[in-house]
Amino acid sequence: MRLGVVVPCHRQERFLPRTVAALERALAGHDWRGVLVLSAPGPQPRPALSERWQVIAPPVSRPLTPGAARMLGFAACGGRWVLFPDADIEVEPAWLERAVATASAEPALAGIGGRIDEWYVDRAGERPGSPDMHRAGRHERRVDHLAGLAFYRREALLAAGGYDARLRSEEDFELGLRLRGLGLELRSLGILAARHWSAPRPNLAELGRRWRAGLCFGQGQVLRLYLGRPGFGRLVRRQALYIATLGLWALGVAALARWLTAGDPLPLAAWGVAALGGLALMGARKRSLRLGLYSLLTWTLNGLGMLVGLWRPLDAGDGGAAREGAC
16 A cells, blocks of 8 residues: 655754654655645755655745645645644654555555654754643544544545645644545554654743744634534534633723722722632642743633634635645
């Protein structure tokens, strides 16, 4: 069975050599063709690539969305099944072998994933983060979506319409909604599929990068896209923390307005006590007041990004290059 491999790369060059080397090891003995899609414009360093790889660097004025980059590679790579690892993912050979065997034995499956462990890299060295960053679990089971690393049957992905190239994030979850709507199954194998590498978190610089790259806007874009359609309720529940955080700040603004206009400080005092209590609870849960504060900042930023994405029109131009590559 021939396999396709698509690696979208957007400012993850630091970890790309690990990704490529791991893929070469895991795919040894298989018939495959890989495509590296450079989403961001400008010269970027690349690792040494074998003859199996094709590099696509479209002349765009701004970075491609994750979905647009993946669909460009999908159109070029071929293969009955296509592997989509992010550019900071180190694929495990044992998982790939089991995924290929499962795909061969159960051709009706739409997609296959697994557990992804998080690892941090800094000047002090390497250390583990979350042992299951997407909460896939340690047992084989049906899942709602695949993120970070996905192995899709080409026919299933085409039947669902592929990744939505208009979304700046949430493209994995949204694709899962459409695949499940067709009655197709996504499965996690319950074993270690890959390691995800990044700088240590919490990281304020990472929050800034996500905002500048527009990754915070996808939550609102997908809500706008599904308004009045099946799946909207699931998306609202998925954004519940961000919505609740915005509600907390809205209550604070209302309490402040009450104090300024009516001279009544009690609502503001009550809000302050509630906010500090919530922050203390988060600090206790994470065993660090700093991490609790970072969680609040993260939810606030993503909530504001959700509002921006909700009101900003979907930009079909982000998917233009992907559509051209698919023709």
